[in-house]
Amino acid sequence: MKLKGAEILIRCLKGEGVDTVFGYPGGAVLPIYDVLYDSDLRHILTRHEQGAAHAADGYARATGKVGVCIATSGPGATNLVTGIATAYMDSIPMVCFTGQVGTAVIGRDAFQEADITGITLPITKHNYLVEKTEDVARIVKEAFYIARSNRPGPVVVDLPKDVMEREIDYQAPEEEISIRGYRVMKGYNSGQVIAAVESILKAERPVIYAGGGVIASEAAEELRELAEKRKIPVTTTLMGMGAFPGNNYLSLGMLGMHGTRYANYAIGESDLLIAIGVRFDDRVTAKVDTFAPHARVIHIDIDAAEIGKNVEVDVPIVGQVKEVLQAINKRLDSVDKFTDWHKTIDRWKEEFPLRYGNSAEGRIMPQNVIEKIYSLTQGDAIICTEVGQNQMWAAQYYQYKHPRSFLSSGGLGTMGYGFPAAIGAKIARPELPVIDIAGDGSIQMNIQELGTAVQYKLPVIICILNNEYLGMVRQWQGLFYGGRYSFTDMSHQPDFVKLAEAYGAIGIRVKNEDDVEGALQQALQVNDRPVVIDFWVDREADVYPMVPPGSSLFNMLGGD
Amino acid sequence: MRKHTLSVTVENKPGVLTRVTTLFRRRGYNIDSLTVGASENPSISRITIVVEGDERVIEQVIKQLYKLVDVIKIIDLTAERAVERELVLIKVKADNNVRAEIVQIVDIFRARIVDIGRETLIIECTGDTGKIDAIEESLKPFGIVELVRTGKIAIIRGSK
Known part of the structure; x- marks a missing residue:
């Protein structure tokens, strides 16, 4: 059968089970777009290539499937870079196709x-x-295989225009992939599993520290079984939100720089740390040599x-988190006794709950908005975030019950991630409310995607926690730079309500705490277009508790 | 801190060397020397890397290298019985007064003179790193005009 490179590409995408691609056309990808024109593959036209990359990422995080985006050569491709780096840092499976100039002119600054x-x-x-049309099918297959297996991550496939144009005798690639x-x-070291089980049986003050690897490995059930069998408290990283139900008695919430005091204290006092699908990031460990100082460490990854x-790790186990946890669980009996360890943690929870004061300016407290979103959705929604204070409050004040319900740029910390990711998530899971928790700074980084959300009738809700500041940077300037708010004042900003309306979206402004719930309820009723809610929040509200940079995890500011 | 010699077999494809060196640059590992060339299999190249670091760094280097899709196998030759060789070309100042002395040194190291100029000689020498260091040291007093070393290549002894 004679097929063009571009036809082979689209055929292979469908073979990989792809139903939706996010992209933006351009000169070098004209052959691909010509095939998309009458393909039944769903193509979502974003308004910026960065939006396409984040949307593909959001789609991947919401489903566990490989996200796919397409951009043209040159600036189209470089506009994907932030999205690719975001996915790489958070181990998100993605395949990004970029156009490239013809093979004859590559390297000549075409x-x-x-x-x-x-x-x-x-x-x-x-x-x-x-380099050759003959390689398209094999490379596409390899790209998806690499993106989704082991530790997932983004794969870029660069497609020169002539490689897409040229017609060859097509033969389906071999089923077996051999690289x-x-x-x-596959598998794990069972001696290490036994060592882990023995450590768990001996531990008096165990803590589970769970991360994105639990979600990537679809191991939330296994994690819950381990925690509940042995009554082990669980703290999750930002990437692990939803890996363990936030409303479970054993949940300690998030740990780290803006974690709960009780999670960080538990790490400090623990005699056994069970680290599952995590990478001991600096925002988690704080000063690394005082992290979990009394604990034996089991690390599964x-x-x-x-x-x-x-x-340094005492019991390393390399393997699929799900498989390893199943093996560990099989060797453990259930206990139902609660110990002094639980009492200690209960005391910390009572003494140091997450809390916040009132607004001196009489404005809305941002934490309150998050709590209202939780009370209205009860965890049955997908929450996306931008980066900064909005992200931390979203992690602290919402109880995530399901894996893949919290989408946030954890590793790279990409402002402008949340809204396009929400578009990808809404397309993947139309039955769930999808809410982007944003700051007034972050939302302006990819606000052009309102055009996309309106065009495809996507009822994504954007909650701008508008403090007219780049709040997290302002917070650090306040704490560590003598209150010199250098270029963090964002009070010169558009009228977000009018802006939403100009795009054909719904805009709502909320200035009073009493109106927060009503506005959210109204937004949750909308089913055919995005809603932007501009919450005028306290300008000086800060994220607490906080571990100052360079400090140990248990030396926290605020929230006491 | 100890120097480790890693023998890395990789796919013989464009860009693979860049992947390896980019990894070293990005993670801040120090390359002492790096050589790359053909192996017994035309589809596979062999990179020999000498890298300095404590055990933990070397372990990370190896694990991170393994994550590159084009890296097939890594052997740490430091722990093995291996034959190691380097090649050096040294252009040394050599007027008539010292030529005889230089020739003597060349003989002692079983090196060769490969070019004779009016003022200089070019000397070729192969051997392990210690020997190359030693000949370099011995010729220094005469004035080394230019010197180029290939970096180390290595192979395991015996049938392994």
Whole structure:
């Protein structure tokens, strides 16, 4: 059968089970868009390539499937870079197709030429420049295989225009994938599993520290079984929100720089830390040499390079979190006794709950908005965030009950991530309310995607916690730079309500705490377009508790 | 801190060397020397990297290298019985007064003179790193005009 490169590409995408791609056309991808024109593959036209990358990422996080985006060569491809780096830092499976100038002119600084495989080398799990039409099918197959297996991550496939245009005798690629330097991880060291079980049986003050790896491995059930069987308190990282139900008695909420006091104290006092699908990030460990100082450490992760990278580990187990947890659970009996350890933690919870004061200016407290969103959705929604204070409040004051219900740029900390990610999530899970919790700074970084959400009738709700500041940076300037608010005042801003309306979305402004719930209720009723709610929140509200940079995890400011 | 010699077999494809060096740069590992060339299999190249670091750093280097899809196998030759060689070309000042002395040194090291100029000689020498260091040291007093070392290549002894 004679097929063009672009036809092979689209055929292979469908073969991989892709139903939706996010993209933006341009010169070098004209052959691909010509095939998309009468394909039944759903293409979502974003308003910026960065939006396409984050939307594909949001789609992937909401479903566990591989997210797919397409951009043209040169600036189209470089506009994806922030989205690719975001996915890389958070181990999100994505395949990004970029157009490239024709093979005859590569390397000659042709119009809209950029070396995107070179540029994305350190921010992709792997990347390809496809040199022959004959290679398209095999490379697409490999790209999806690499993106979704082991520790997931983004893969870039760069497609020169002539490779897409040329017609060849098409033969389906072999089913078996064989890549000499890449094998899918199976099994685990059972001796280490036994060592872990023995440590758990001996521990008096165990804590589970769970992260994004639990969600990536679809192991939330296994985690819950382990925690409940042995009555082990669980704290999650930002990436692990939803891996363990926030409303479970054993939940300690988030740990780290803006974690709960009781989570951080528990780490400090623990004699056994069970680290599952985590990477001991600096925002979690704080001063690393005083992290979990009394604890034996079990570390379960799919990526061998994460073991011992930042912290010495006593019982390393390399393997799929789900498989390893099943093996551990099988060897453990249930206990129902609560111990002094639980009493100690209960006391901390009572003494140091998350709390916030009233607004001196009589404005809305931002934490209150998050609590209202929780009371109205009860955890049955997908919450996306931007980055900064909005992100931390969203992590602290909402109880995530399900995996894949909290989408946030944890590793890279990308402002402008949340809204396009919410678009991807809404397309993936139309039955759930999808709410982006934003700041007035972050939302302006990808606000053009209102056009996308309106065009595709996506009822995404954007809650702007508007304090007219780049709040997190202002908070640090207040605490550590003598209150010199250098370029963090954002009070010169558009009328977000009018802006929403100009795009054809619904805009609501809320200035009083009493109106918060009503506005949210109204927004949750809308089913055919996005809603922007501009909450005028307390300008000086800060995120607490907080571990100051360079401090130990248990030396926290605020919230006491 | 100890120097480790890693023998890394990789896919013989464009860009693979960049992937390896980008990884070293990004993670801040120090490369002492790096050589790359063909292996017995035309689809596989062999990179020999000498890298300095404590055990933890070397372990990270190896694990991070394994994450590169194009890296097939890594052997830490430091722990193995291996034959290691380097090649050096040294252009040394050599007027008539000292030529005889230089020739003597060349003989002692079983090196070779590969070019004779009016004022200089070019000397070629192979050997392990220690030997190359030693000949370099011995010729220094005469004035080294230019020097180029290949970096180390290595292979395990015996049938392994």
